[in-house]
Amino acid sequence: MxxxxxxxxxxxxxxxxxxxxxxxxxxxxxxxxxxxxxxxxxxxxxxxxxxxxxxxxxxxxxxxxxxxxxxxxxxxxxxxxxxxxxxxxxxxxxxxxxxxxxxxxxxxxxxxxxxxxxxxxxxxxxxxxxxxxxxxxxxxxxxxxxxxxxxxxxxxxxxxxxxxxxxxxxxxxxxxxxTRSYDFRLDLRVVYQSLCHNHPLASEPQYPLDIGLPAHSALKATELNQRIDACLGLDKPAAERTPAQSARVKTIVDVIRIPERSIVSHLHWATWHFQDITQKRTGGASPFGNIGAVYSGSADDAALNAGVLRYAADPQAVATLAADADLTxxxxxxxxxxxxxxxxxxxxxxxxxxxxxxxxxxxxxxxxxxxxxxxxxxxxxxxxxxxxxxxxxxxxxxxxxxxxxxxxxxxxxxxxxxxxxxxxxxxxxxxxxxxxxxxxxxxxxxx
Structure with a gap:
């Protein structure tokens, strides 16, 4: 032209x-x-x-x-x-x-x-x-x-x-x-914690995982990545992981049904996006829960379901998130x-x-x-x-x-x-x- x-x-x-x-x-x-x-x-x-x-x-x-x-x-x-x-x-x-x-x-x-x-x-x-x-x-x-x-x-x-x-x-x-699209991210948090025990660490103040993070948490993304790598070895080629790391990765992939390449991203979103929702949108209460969820695909499903933490979604938080983000x-x-x-x-x-x-x-x-x-x-x-x-x-x-x-x-x-x-x-x-x-x-x- x-x-x-x-x-x-x-x-x-x-x-x-x-x-x-x-x-x-x-x-x-x-x-x-x-x-x-x-x-x-x-x-x-x-x-x-x-x-x-x-x-x-x-x-x-x-x-x-x-x-x-x-x-x-x-x-x-x-x-x-x-x-x-x-x-x-x-x-x-x-x-x-x-x-x-x-x-x-x-x-x-x-x-x-x-x-x-x-x-x-x-x-x-x-x-x-x-x-x-x-x-x-x-x-x-x-x-x-x-x-x-x-x-x-x-x-x-x-x-x-x-x-x-x-x-x-x-x-x-x-x-x-x-109120439904992010259920699997809570599932990821609880399954990851049952396997890795480092988000939060035992030495840190404990909090319900369904809130993502407490309001004033100082956790940085790089620190979470280090914890993930220590537990799952995602920073290494699969052949260089320990047998325990490989087993944990397989459990997460098979139970949560997400590919290995997206584990880190979803853990980040289940941490900081959940924090944004609960601390800035729903008054500190969580709209996410996993009561009644039955997890399958691991080497021992009975032990996994008995060991994961369970949370009930707060009804008012559910209503608040639904009004903003659910579709009609x-x-x-x-x-x-x-x-x-x-x-x-x-x-x-x-x-x-x-x-x-x-x-x-x-x-x-x-x-x-x-x-x-x-x-x-x-x-x-x-x-x-x-x-x-x-x-x-x-x-x-x-x-x-x-x-x-x-x-x-x-x-x-x-x-x-x-x-x-x-x-x-x-x-x-x-x-x-x-x-x-x-x-x-x-x-x-x-x-």
Whole structure:
């Protein structure tokens, strides 16, 4: 594209700068032009700022622009204060979207931590800012990745009456609801402690593992890693571990049903994310419990079940987390999902839970779920997302509801120009979450 034509395109986009904001949200300052991260294309213009609630945001406007906006809800969640770096990293990861002609916008969220509803509100604030300060898109596709899929689903539910989003794309989603998606991480904590006895150490103050960490714990991530390595030898090749270390790793993999490569990450999340939830969201009480859970797959299941610590979820904490992070399925616009069958972070069975939630709300017909044979979580492939967006657009604008087969074919078509891989498995049928995570007694929320 010539610089003259690009200038005309940006002039057309810029007409809306300073336009009236939606009265539901405070007026927002105009974004500033900033350098784009690598990979988004030489004709893409990037705009950034900090909104009235304190969230950083980044917008990418390709030229030529197809007129549609992908509103991105990032995963994590990350703890600590929000940063502009977070959204820049996501734009680099999802650069295929502006390269395909879509405008792209993402919020850092106003706060760190496990706060789903607030993040959904921040994402909607950014949509309104885009409309008021940049341009009115033809269509808005709300995209949530990983934990951000729960943010996007929550936002689609919260704002469904006003239809601000034309369709929803949920990728690698944590979609079982906050009160159920993390059960296995408590299971990991108690099984790990029964094997390793070092988180906490016997010499440290003891605390219930279902709170993650006490409020003022000084434990650092590097210290936890050292404890994990001492017990499991994950810092060594498998052949260099002691027989005891190898046996412990096998027990965790077989009982918790997570791959070895994700043990450290899940232990971290079961430590600091649980701490964030209990200390900042639920008043110090835990919404997680394992009463009635029967663990299997070890060399001696009877001894394991007799030895693990048991906790009852606090009913009010369950109610508080449910109000923020559980889903209702009240989404009346098209919803398309993709999930790697071997996802090491968000187990694929969470998709069964989401399907049941949508069906219970009477919206099974607005949901299409797809699966791939990938073993990754954070990113699958460029043609995978290109096919999903093309299918979602056709569903939205032409009423052509896609199928798993048609999306797989679309990926093969996109692969011809984008390269990389297509691993859709249209015949895959997901199993219920209870086939992978033991059922347990549930607290009556608020009881």
């Amino acid at each position: 010539t610089s003259r034509r690009a200038g005309v395109a940006w002039a057309l986009v810029g007409w809306a700068f300073g336009a009236a904001a939606d009265p539901q949200m405070p007026a927002e300052a105009a974004p500033q032009v900033v350098p784009c991260p690598a990979g988004v294309g030489n004709t893409t213009k990037c705009l950034a700022g900090q909104d009235s609630a304190g969230a950083y945001y980044l917008i990418a406007l390709p030229s030529p622009w197809n007129g549609d906006l992908v509103l991105h809800a990032h995963g994590g969640p990350f703890l600590g204060a929000p940063t502009a770096k977070r959204v820049a990293e996501d734009l680099e990861r999802w650069s295929v979207m502006p390269r395909l002609g879509y405008a792209w916008a993402a919020s850092s969220y106003r706060q760190g931590g496990v706060a789903v509803t607030a993040a959904a509100q921040d994402t909607e604030r950014l949509r309104q800012l885009f409309v008021a300060q940049v341009a009115k898109p033809k269509h808005v596709y709300l995209h949530g990745q990983s934990w951000g899929a729960s943010v996007a689903a929550k936002g689609a539910e919260l704002f469904d009456a006003g239809k601000p989003y034309d369709a929803v794309l949920l990728t690698s989603g944590v979609l079982g609801g906050g 399925g009240q989404i009346s616009v098209p919803v398309l999902t993709v999930h790697a069958i071997h996802d090491p972070t968000a187990m694929v069975e969470l998709q069964d839970s989401f399907g049941r939630t949508m069906a219970a709300a009477g919206h099974a017909d607005t949901l299409v779920q797809t699966y791939t044979g990938d073993r990754d979580h954070s990113y699958l492939s460029d043609p995978t997302y290109a096919a999903l967006l093309e299918a979602l657009s056709a569903w939205t604008t032409q009423g052509k509801k896609p199928t798993a087969d048609s999306i797989a074919a679309g990926c093969e078509k996109a692969q011809a120009t984008l390269g990389s891989t297509c691993r859709f498995e249209p015949g895959y049928r997901v199993k219920p979450l209870d086939t992978r995570v033991p059922a347990r007694q549930r607290a009556a929320a608020g009881g």
